[in-house]
Amino acid sequence: xSRTTLKDVAQAAGVSPTTVSFVVNRRADHIPxxxxxxxxxxxxxxxYVPSARGRALASGRSRVVVCVSPSGxxxxxxxxxxxxxxxxxxxxxxxxxxxxxxxxxxxxxxxWRHIDPACVVSWDALTAAELLxxxxxxxxxxxxxxxxxxDEDRAVDQQGVGRAQVEHLADLxxxxxxxxxxxxxxxxxxxxxxxxxxxxxxxxxxxxxDLTVSTVDLDAVDGQRAVEAWTRAxxxxxxxxxxxDLQAVTILEASRRLGVRVPEDLAIIGVDDLPLxxxxxxxxxxxxxxxxxxxxxxxxRILAVVEPAGTTVPVERRPPRVVVRESTLGAGA
Amino acid sequence: xSRTTLKDVAQAAGVSPTTVSFVVNRRADHIPxxxxxxxxxxxxxxxYVPSARGRALASGRSRVVVCVSPSGxxxxxxxxxxxxxxxxxxxxxxxxxxxxxxxxxxxxxxxWRHIDPACVVSWDALTAAELLxxxxxxxxxxxxxxxxxxDEDRAVDQQGVGRAQVEHLADLxxxxxxxxxxxxxxxxxxxxxxxxxxxxxxxxxxxxxDLTVSTVDLDAVDGQRAVEAWTRAxxxxxxxxxxxDLQAVTILEASRRLGVRVPEDLAIIGVDDLPLxxxxxxxxxxxxxxxxxxxxxxxxRILAVVEPAGTTVPVERRPPRVVVRESTLGAGA
DNA sequence: CTGAAAGCGCTTACAG
DNA sequence: CTGAAAGCGCTTACAG
Numbered sequence: 001x002s003r004t005t006l007k008d009v010a011q012a013a014g015v016s017p018t019t020v021s022f023v024v025n026r027r028a029d030h031i032p033x034x035x036x037x038x039x040x041x042x043x044x045x046x047x048y049v050p051s052a053r054g055r056a057l058a059s060g061r062s063r064v065v066v067c068v069s070p071s072g073x074x075x076x077x078x079x080x081x082x083x084x085x086x087x088x089x090x091x092x093x094x095x096x097x098x099x100x101x102x103x104x105x106x107x108x109x110x111x112w113r114h115i116d117p118a119c120v121v122s123w124d125a126l127t128a129a130e131l132l133x134x135x136x137x138x139x140x141x142x143x144x145x146x147x148x149x150x151d152e153d154r155a156v157d158q159q160g161v162g163r164a165q166v167e168h169l170a171d172l173x174x175x176x177x178x179x180x181x182x183x184x185x186x187x188x189x190x191x192x193x194x195x196x197x198x199x200x201x202x203x204x205x206x207x208x209x210d211l212t213v214s215t216v217d218l219d220a221v222d223g224q225r226a227v228e229a230w231t232r233a234x235x236x237x238x239x240x241x242x243x244x245d246l247q248a249v250t251i252l253e254a255s256r257r258l259g260v261r262v263p264e265d266l267a268i269i270g271v272d273d274l275p276l277x278x279x280x281x282x283x284x285x286x287x288x289x290x291x292x293x294x295x296x297x298x299x300x301r302i303l304a305v306v307e308p309a310g311t312t313v314p315v316e317r318r319p320p321r322v323v324v325r326e327s328t329l330g331a332g333a
Numbered sequence: 334x335s336r337t338t339l340k341d342v343a344q345a346a347g348v349s350p351t352t353v354s355f356v357v358n359r360r361a362d363h364i365p366x367x368x369x370x371x372x373x374x375x376x377x378x379x380x381y382v383p384s385a386r387g388r389a390l391a392s393g394r395s396r397v398v399v400c401v402s403p404s405g406x407x408x409x410x411x412x413x414x415x416x417x418x419x420x421x422x423x424x425x426x427x428x429x430x431x432x433x434x435x436x437x438x439x440x441x442x443x444x445w446r447h448i449d450p451a452c453v454v455s456w457d458a459l460t461a462a463e464l465l466x467x468x469x470x471x472x473x474x475x476x477x478x479x480x481x482x483x484d485e486d487r488a489v490d491q492q493g494v495g496r497a498q499v500e501h502l503a504d505l506x507x508x509x510x511x512x513x514x515x516x517x518x519x520x521x522x523x524x525x526x527x528x529x530x531x532x533x534x535x536x537x538x539x540x541x542x543d544l545t546v547s548t549v550d551l552d553a554v555d556g557q558r559a560v561e562a563w564t565r566a567x568x569x570x571x572x573x574x575x576x577x578d579l580q581a582v583t584i585l586e587a588s589r590r591l592g593v594r595v596p597e598d599l600a601i602i603g604v605d606d607l608p609l610x611x612x613x614x615x616x617x618x619x620x621x622x623x624x625x626x627x628x629x630x631x632x633x634r635i636l637a638v639v640e641p642a643g644t645t646v647p648v649e650r651r652p653p654r655v656v657v658r659e660s661t662l663g664a665g666a
Numbered sequence: 667c668t669g670a671a672a673g674c675g676c677t678t679a680c681a682g
Numbered sequence: 683c684t685g686a687a688a689g690c691g692c693t694t695a696c697a698g
Contacts, residue, residue, distance in 0.1 A: 003471050005691060016669040021693060030667065049470045052449035053395075054691030057386040057674045063447040069415070069431070082402070086433040095447040098402070098431040100419040114396040114428040116385035137382045138336050218608055220616075246608065253612050275551055275579065276609060279586050283553075338675060349685040354677060363683065387675030390690045 004046045006054075013042035024050060062118040065089055065302055069098045070123040077272050081291040085121075088299030094118070094306070112137060118306045121145070121298065124190070140305040145298055155294040155301075158191050161320045162198030164287050165241035165269050168322045170206040172329075174239035174267060177203060178212040178230050180251060182243045192243055195271070199241055212237055216247045223254030231260055238266060239328070245270035245277050248284055252327060268327040282326030290318045337379045339387075346375035357383060395451040398422055398635055402431045403456040410605050414624040418454075421632030427451070427639070445470060451639045454478070454631065457523070473638040478631055488627040488634075491524050492531030494653045497620050498574035498602050499535035499544075501655045505662075507572035507600060510536060511545040511563050513584060515576045525576050528604070532574055545570055549580045556587030564593055571599065572661070578603035578610050581617055585660060600661040604653075615659030623651045 006024075010017045015035060022031055023039040042048070056062055067085065070078050082098060089096040099111060112120070112134060120126075120134055125144040134141055145155045162179070169177050179199050181192055196213065203211050212233065216226045230237035242248035248270030255262050262268055262282055270277065270286040277284035339357075343350045348368060355364055356372040375381070389395055400418065403411050415431060422429040430448070445453070445467060453459075453467055458477040467474055478488045495512070502510050512532050514525055529546065536544050545566065549559045563570035575581035581603030588595050595601055595615055602618040603610065610617035 003691095004469070007691080017692080018669055018671095018694080019667090022668095025693085032667070035667085047465075047469045049466055050446065051390075051470075051691050052445075052447055053386055053390040054674095055693075056449075057384075057390050057676085057690090058692040058694080060674065060693090062386075066430070082433050083436060087436055090435055096433070097399070097448065098433070100415050100429070100431070102423055103416060103420055111423075111428050112385075113383065114385055115430065116389075132380075133382055136337070136380045137384075219611060223612075246612075249609070249612050253614050256614055276582070278552060279556075279579075279582050280613070281586050281589055336675095339677095340675080350676080351678080351685055352683090355684095358677085365683070368683085384675050387690095388677075390674090390692085391676040391678080393677090393690065 003051075004048045005051070006048075009039065009042045009046055009048050012046060013039045015039060024048075056116060062116050063094050064115065064117045065094050065096045065119045065121060065306070066112075066115055066117040067096060067098050068120070068122040068124075068126075069100050077274070077289065077291055081295045084292045084295035085299055088296055089302065092299070092303050092307070094303075112139065119302050121302060140302075142298065142302050142305060145294075155297045156289055156291070157320065158194035159198030159201070161271055161287050161289065162195035162200070162241065163202040164198075164320045164322050165271070166199045166202035166208070166211075167206065168269060168285070168324070168328065169239040169241060169267060170202070170208060172239070172267065174208075176209050176212070176233075176235055176237045176239075178214055178226075178237045178240040180214055180216040180226065180240055180242040180247045182247055183215060183217045188243075195243060209235075211241075216242070216250055218246055218250050220250070220254060220257065223250040224258055227251060227254045227258055227260055227266065231258075231265065239263075240266060240268050242268065242270045245272045245274040245284060245286055248286070248327070249276060249280055252280060252282070252284065263326070263328050263330055269322075273323055277323075277325065282330075285325045285328040286323050288321045288323050290321070293318045336384075337381045338384070339381075342372065342375045342379055342381050345379060346372045348372060357381075389449065395449050396427050397448065397450045398427050398429045398452045398454060398639070399445075399448055399450040400429060400431050401453070401455040401457075401459075402433050410607070410622065410624055414628045417625045417628035418632055421629055422635065425632070425636050425640070427636075445472065452635050454635060473635075475631065475635050475638060478627075488630045489622055489624070490653065491527035492534070494604055494620050494622065495528035495530065495532030495574065496535040497531075497653045497655050498604070499532045499541070500539065501602060501618070501657070501661065502572040502574060502600060503535070503539040503541060505572070505600065507541075509542050509545070509566075509568055509570050509572075511547055511559075511570045511573040513547055513549040513559065513573055513575040513580045515580055516548060516550045521576075528576060542568075544574075549575070549583055551579055551583055553583070553587060553590065556583040557591055560584060560587045560591055560593055560599065564591075564598065572596075573599060573601050575601065575603045578605045578607040578617060578619055581619070581660070582609060582613055585613060585615070585617065596659070596661050596663055602655075602661050606656055610656075610658065615663075618658045618661040619656045621654045621656050623654070626651045 006017045006020050010020045020039050023036050086096045117139055119140040119142060122143040123145050131141060166177060179196055182188060184192060200211055214226050216222055240251060242251060248268050252262055252268050255266055260266050270284055273286045273288035277286050339350045339353050343353045353372055356369050419429045450472055452473040452475060455476040456478050499510060512529055515521060517525060533544055547559050549555055573584060575584060581601050585595055585601055588599055593599050604620045606619045606621035610619050
C-alpha cells in the first residue's frame with residue numbers, strides 16, 4: 001500500500017484536490033465550515049501527511065534552514081545556541097537542521113544537493129568556492145556570525161569578551177596580564193584574534209603594560225611551561241585572561257602542580273562559563289556569552305533574508321557578562 | 334534571472350533533457366563520449382545545479398538522513414559520533430543532518446514536514462506518537478541506538494561500560510564500591526540504568542559487596558555530601574565508579590576540598606574520556622567509548638534499511654576501553 | 667464557494 | 683544512440 005496523497009484525501013472527502021490543499025494550508029477563509037470539516041475528517045482518517053517534496057517543488061519555496069554545525073571546544077555552550085536557533089525558526093514555520101562539516105573538505109559543496117534549503121547559516125565565513133553553488137541554486141546565506149567575517153556580521157561581540165576579561169583584572173589591580181591563546185583550528189582562529197584584539201585594546205586604555213601573549217595547548221605539560229614563564233618574568237605576570245575555560249583550567253591545574261597559588265600569585269579568568277568552572281578548585285572566574293540572545297538575533301537575520309515581507313524584530317546584542325568566582329577574587333568567607 | 338534548469342542545459346547542449354539527465358546522473362554508459370562532453374561543457378558553462386526537489390519528487394527517493402541530535406553532557410564525545418556518521422553516510426551518497434529536539438516537545442512531530450528524509454535516526458527511543466507520522470510518510474527509522482530500546486539495538490554496549498569500571502576497580506583490590514548516578518534527564522536515564530546494571534553484575538560476579546548507589550548532582554556541595562557518606566560508611570567505600578567524567582570530576586574536587594586523598598582513600602573512575610580528565614589533578618581514570626566505531630555501525634544499519642539492495646558490511650562492536658590514570662592508580666614516578 | 671488545468675524540475679520506462 | 687511523454691505530489695492563478 002502506497003503513500004496517501006492529496007488526491008486520496010480529495011476523493012475520500014468528495015471534493016477537489018484544490019479544496020483539500022486550501023484546507024490543509026490553512027488558507028481556508030473562503031471555505032465553508034462544513035466542507036472544511038469533511039476535509040479535516042478525511043485527513044485524519046487517512047493519516048494524510050503532505051509531501052515535502054511536492055510542496056517544495058510546487059511552491060518554489062523551501063522551509064528549511066541549514067546551519068553548518070559550529071565546532072570548537074565549548075560544545076556545551078554551542079548546544080544552547082542551536083536549541084534557541086531551532087526554536088526561533090520553528091516559531092516562524094521553518095525547520096532548522098545542522099550539518100557537520102565533512103572531514104574531507106572538498107565534499108562540502110556537495111551537501112546541498114540533497115537538502116535544498118532556503119538559507120545556509122554558518123558561524124564562520126564560507127569560502128568563495130563554497131558560496132558559489134549556493135548562490136547558483138538561489139540559496140540565501142548568513143555567514144561569519146561568530147567567527148570570520150567582519151565585526152559587524154558577528155552575533156557575538158568577541159572583542160568585548162577580551163575587553164571584559166582585561167577590565168575585570170585591571171579593576172582588581174593587576175598591571176601585568178598575560179593572554180592565553182589556544183592552539184588554533186580553522187574554527188576559532190578569527191575568534192581568538194578578535195578576543196585578543198579586544199583584550200589588547202582594553203589593556204592599552206587602562207594604561208596597563210602590554211599583554212604577554214602565550215599559546216597554551218590543552219595538556220598539563222604545556223600549561224606548566226606557560227605558568228613558569230609568567231611567574232619567572234620580571235616583572236612577573238599576576239593575572240591571565242584565557243581564550244576559553246579549557247585553557248583556563250589547564251593553567252589552573254598547572255599552577256596547582258607548580259605550587260603557584262590562585263588567585264594570590266596568579267589570577268585566572270576564562271570564557272564560556274562551562275559547568276566545569278564550578279567544579280574545579282578554586283572555582284573559575286569566566287565570561288559568559290549570551291548565546292541565546294545571539295541565536296535569536298541570528299534567527300531574525302535569517303528570516304529577514306528568506307522572508308523579506310516578514311516583520312523583523314531587531315534584537316539588541318547583549319554585552320558579555322563577567323562571572324566572578326574564586327580564581328580571580330579568592331575563596332569567600 | 335531565474336535558476337538554471339535541466340531544460341536550459343539541454344538547449345545549450347543541443348540535446349534533450351533526457352540525455353542531460355543521464356549524463357548528470359552518471360548513467361551515461363550508452364552515451365557517446367562526444368555528446369557527454371558537450372553536455373558537461375554546458376553544465377559547467379551555465380553553472381547548473383540540479384534541483385533536489387525535482388529530483389526527489391521524480392525519483393521517489395530521498396537522499397537525506399535526519400539524526401535527532403544526541404544531547405547529554407558529553408558533548409565533546411558526541412561530536413565524534415556525528416562526524417563519523419556524516420562521513421560514512423556521505424560516502425554512500427547520503428547527506429546526514431542533525432535536528433535539535435525542540436524545547437516544546439509537542440512540535441517535534443511537525444519537523445518532518447519540511448525535511449522529507451529517507452530515514453530518521455535517534456539515540457533514544459522515539460515515542461509511538463512520534464513514530465506514527467514517520468511511518469505514514471514512509472520514512473524508515475533507526476532508533477534506540479544508545480539509550481532506550483533493547484540492549485541489542487544499542488550501538489554502544491552500555492552495560493559493558495559499567496562492567497569495565499567495576500572490573501578495573503576490583504582488579505585493584507577494592508571490595509566496597511559505590512556507583513555515582515547522574516541526576517536523570519530523559520536522555521540519559523536508560524543509559525544510566527544500563528551502566529548501573531553492568532556494574533552491579535560485575536560486582537556480583539567478582540564476589541564484591543553490593544554496590545552503594547548514590548546520585549551525584551554536578552555541584553560542589555552535592556559532591557561533598559556524597560563523598561562524606563562514602564567515607565563515613567562502615568566498612569567505608571574505597572572506590573567509586575561514576576556515570577560520567579563530569580560526575581567523576583565533581584567527586585574528585587569534592588574529595589580534595591574534604592581532604593580525602595585520591596586514589597589512596599578513594600579511587601575514582603569516570604566514563605567518556607573527556608579532555609578535562611587529563612587536566613585535573615590527579616588525572617582521571619575513565620572508560621573510553623569508541624563512538625567512531627559505533628557511528629560506523631549505525632551508518633551500516635541505516636544503509637541496510639534505506640538501500641536494502643546495498644551490500645552491508647557488518648561492523649563488530651568494539652568493547653569499551655579502560656583508560657588508567659592517576660585517580661585509580663596513583664601518581665606515577 | 668469550488669474545481670479543471672497548468673506547471674514546479676526532474677526521472678524513467680518506452681518507442682524509435 | 684536519442685527523445686517525446688507521462689508522471690512524481692503539490693500550489694495557485696483563473697474561470698466558473
